[in-house]
Amino acid sequence: MAELGPDEREIFESLATPLYEETAVSGGLKDSDPRIQPGGPLHEALSLLVALNLLVHDRANHVYIPVDPSTVQSHVVGPMSQRGAELLGESSEWARAFSGLSQAWRRSPTAVRGPITEFHGRAIQTFINGAVAEAEEELLTAQPQTGRERASLKSAAERDKSAIDRGVKMRTLYQHSARRHALTREYVSEVSAHGAEVRTLDEFFNRMIVVDRRLAVIPGPGGTEVGIAVQEPALVAYLVDVFERAWERARPFTSTERSMMNDIAREQRAMTIRMLIEGHSDPVSAKRLGVSARTFAGYVADLKAEYDAETRFQLGYTMGQLGVSGREEE
Known part of the structure; x- marks a missing residue:
């Protein structure tokens, strides 16, 4: 690896870091992306990320895949610290630059997760879509409030129908008020036709999705802007128990008696x-x-x-x- 200095760090912070974050959140970067081709605005940034081993090229799938920055940081920051006092300032700047990548890595659908992981903004839906796509047996979902937009419900319907069609059982809880929401009724009609079960309740707990009773996604302290993925078995079992108790009290959505x-x-x-x-x-x-x-x-x-x-x-x-x-x- 060539020696890194202020010029490379400027490219790293201004261009390479946003490119890495985008790649981490989406789970990969197509190597056909025109922005990273020779002469493209992000070609230099891609070259730096590849040189740092922060992105690796998956030739079989034609994508660049993000690598955990903590495994690379020591190879960049460590030697700089050893050069002496004159390089201490530069190594500190690189350490600060790498700290921003850790959050992007945690948001990546391909990253290895701990028992509890926090997501922000668009990364929440990216993670949920990936988790539903990997479901094998069961989906439990709770939507305590209506008001979702047509595009959001249409995307959710396609995602959920795909899971049901491959054999995943799905049960969803809404509040009674959802029965008066036209877009929600359309969504329920679609997924019910594919085998999903939907019920409503007078009051319910916060939004939640449980995948195969091994992963639960719940809101964080920031409401819709923060999501918490839980893989601790005892906590997931507790949330499933809360869902089951509410399910027993709920009433079928499709009934018009x-x-x-x-x-x-x-x-x-x-x-x-x-x-x-x-x-x-x-x-x-x-x-x-x-x-x-x-x-x-x-x-x-x-x-x-x-x-x-x-x-x-x-x-x-x-x-x-x-x-x-x-x-x-x-």
């Missing part, structure tokens, strides 16, 4: 009462019911009319006098 629809309406009414008694704000209550704030306000208005109350205070007082808790039928 009047009696079941009446039961669902009663469950949503009871949930609204519990939200009011517990003192949750309208946005929080609406989110837990999986409806808009306006729809939740409509539920409250219906209760006011039912109990002949003009204000929420009167409604709460009247329900308290009557012993109404929202759990009468549990």
Whole structure:
């Protein structure tokens, strides 16, 4: 390997690092990509990554594959540290540059995972798509809220139907409110026709997907922008148990029987009462019911009319006098 200096580091930071991150997140870089051909804007960056052994060429599949940067960093930073005081500053800069690659490596679908791994942004969906593609026996999914876009649901439908068609069993839980979401109904109709089972519940835990009871993906502290992949067997088993308990209480999505629809309406009414008694704000209550704030306000208005109350205070007082808790039928 030729001696590396400030010029190479500048290319590494400005061009090579973004190229490596893109390759890691997508799982590979096609060697036919015009940007990396001679004369292309990223040809120099590719050459540097290959020279550093951060990308290796898989000739059989015509792609460049990312290599764990921690195995390469010591070969670059170590010799620089040994040159003496005059190179300490440069080695520090290279160490800082490599630190950014570690996050990209952890987001790569081809990387070896620990028991708990954190993903950010688009890398979440990339990892989920890869995990579903590798499923062999079972998919358990929970979608507690509606509102997904058509393109997202269409992509999910194709991905999930492909898994079902190769023999993977799939069960999905939604909230009752999903029954009123046209795009969700279309998705459910498609996957159900291929053998998936879908049910709804009055309230459910956060979004989750479990693959073959060995891997679970749940939201991180940053909501939709952070995902946590869990491979610790005890934690995955716990999440599966939570899912199974909810599944037993849920109702088939495809059923349109009047009696079941009446039961669902009663469950949503009871949930609204519990939200009011517990003192949750309208946005929080609406989110837990999986409806808009306006729809939740409509539920409250219906209760006011039912109990002949003009204000929420009167409604709460009247329900308290009557012993109404929202759990009468549990």
